[in-house]
Amino acid sequence: MLTGDAFLASLDDGREVWYEGERVELVTEHRAFRTGARVIASLYDALHDPATADALTTVDRFGHRTHRFFAPAYSADELRGGRDAIAVWQRMTYGWMGRTPDYKAAFMAQLAEGHAYYGDYGANALDWYKKCAREVLYLNHVLIDPPVDRHRLRSDVTDVFVTVTGENDNGIRVSGAKMVATGSALTHGTFVAVNSGTAARMEPGRDDHMALVFMVDMATPGLKLICRPSYEAAARHPFEAPLAARFDENDAVVVFDDAFVPWENVFVYRDVARAKGFYAESGFFNRYNLHSTTRLAIKLEFAAGLLARCAEAAGTHEFRGVQAAVGEIIAMRELLWSLTMAMVAEPEPGIGGTVVPRLQTAAAARLYATNAWSRVRELFETQLAGAPIYTVSGPADLAATELRPMIDRYYRGSGLDAQGRIKLFKLCWDALYSEFAGRHALYERNYAGNQDQQRIDTLNWATTRGDLGRFTSLVDDCLAGYDLDGWTDPLLK
Ligand SMILES: Cc1cc2nc3c(=O)[nH]c(=O)nc-3n(C[C@H](O)[C@H](O)[C@H](O)COP(=O)(O)OP(=O)(O)OC[C@H]3O[C@@H](n4cnc5c(N)ncnc54)[C@H](O)[C@@H]3O)c2cc1C
Secondary structure, three states, X not given: OOOHHHHHHHOOOOOEEEEOOXXXXXXXXXXXXXXXXXXXXXXXXXXXXXXXXXHHEEEOOOOOEXXXXXXXXXXXXXXXXXXXXXXXXXXXXXXXXXXXXXXXXXXXXXXXXXXXXXXXXXXHHHHHHXXXXXXXOXXXXXXXXXXXXXXXXXXXXXXXXXXXXXXEOOEEEEEEEEEEEEOHHHOOEEEEOOOHHHHHOOOOXXXXXXXXXXXXXXXXXXXXXXXXXXXXXXXXXXXXXXXXXXXXXXXXXXXXXXXXXXXXXXXXXXXXXXXXXXXXXXXXXXXXXXXXXXXXXXXXXXXXXXXXXXXXXXXXXXXXXXXXXXXXXXXXXXXXXXXXXXXXXXXXXXXHHOEEOOHHHHHHHHHHHHHHHHHHHHHHHHHOOOHHHOOOOOHHHHHOOOOHHHHHHHOOOOOOOHHHHHHXXXXXXXXXXXHHHHHHHHHHHXXXXXXXXXXXXXXXXXXXOOHHHHHHHHHXXXXXXXXXOEEOOOOOO
């Protein structure tokens, strides 16, 4: 398993990352990524720290010591161990990093038993499992086409969407772009595939040139990351942007400019059926929702604590409506955590003797989770009202000797001094109202697919698994109990 230092060193590989018109020389030293890289490094160090190593790691069936969620689970207990390991890392980031390395382990762990799904490319999938588990690799993924020409057949948009442009004995060539790859500048590789919404629109024969699932090393020639603005770079001081300054996960657009992918990195090639099936059949869906629900439960712990502290500082903490808001966030946290308990305690069989969270529970958790954060924002906006905007422009104001006495007098909180109050509300600002916070709100709503698709997937799975049939039979049973002549049930006559 990589250590923090080894992780940082591994990113010095010549990858092509673009920021503000320049190619980034070394991501780990660049102002847009430097601190975020060190936060991820601290997660790697925790794998080796005696205080956290037991909770975080296990030995898989190949003999690799690895993060618990990087190994497949063969029992509810092992799945619970994975959930608890996710929680250990998430508590280190207070739930503010959605794509820590264990997120993609939701998929990679399933390759140990599920590699045969990939047919002729199955050995590649198994090799990637082993490499990923052995080193605890940090992988990002791109499943979504760029937001253009969605009204056209996907197969016709070859100027933008990822398409095969050639092949030879050593591998394939691909060109095209993929919608954002969160955290990618700091990862070891990109996993390229399609999500359920896109897959539903693909057809054999017509979409073969785009029916691909593959992995690319970040240093692959022709692979370019074009980054959005960095909130870490914009954060002038931790005191002003304590979350953005360390937890910003840059969402970069991934461009393949005639990139070469060796055969050993190919999982699905010109095979619509397999490209369509990976998302639902691999167990990735069931498992990534365990990760994201655990993460959000911890982010809600942070949110509840933050609202309580801010209310105390404003002196509103004894008001009934404010207390109700803190209580509501705590209840939301409990509900999400209970969903993780259901996911680990009552799993369903996965590939090759593994267990994965029950599909319907994962689908429900996904939909609830992607609608939870907007309610938290609403509660902060209504219950703290304008308090977070009552602030100063930055640390320099506190250092200004002429101003400081007035700041000390007029900016004090209830029960804490002015500096402490300003510090607390700047944290609140970064969590709820900054550009970093805005991006988080967008992430929470969309990371698991568009809202309609989430509902439609839930309906489809309830239909294919017979749940909807049971639900409609309840109604049919009720209808059968009466007719124009009154009750048909002899008991009620
Ligand atoms: C901060 C952030 C980080 C992200 N990180 C990643 C990442 O790391 N990896 C990754 O792969 N993706 C990532 N994404 C992308 C994310 O997965 C998508 O935004 C999400 O899946 C929704 O897809 P979309 O944006 O293309 O919207 P769409 O799916 O295009 O939805 C837009 C609207 O069109 C409607 N619509 C779409 N298709 C149809 C249809 N066929 N019929 C009728 N209505 C339709 C939808 O219901 C919705 O109302 C990220 C997004 C954000 C915001």
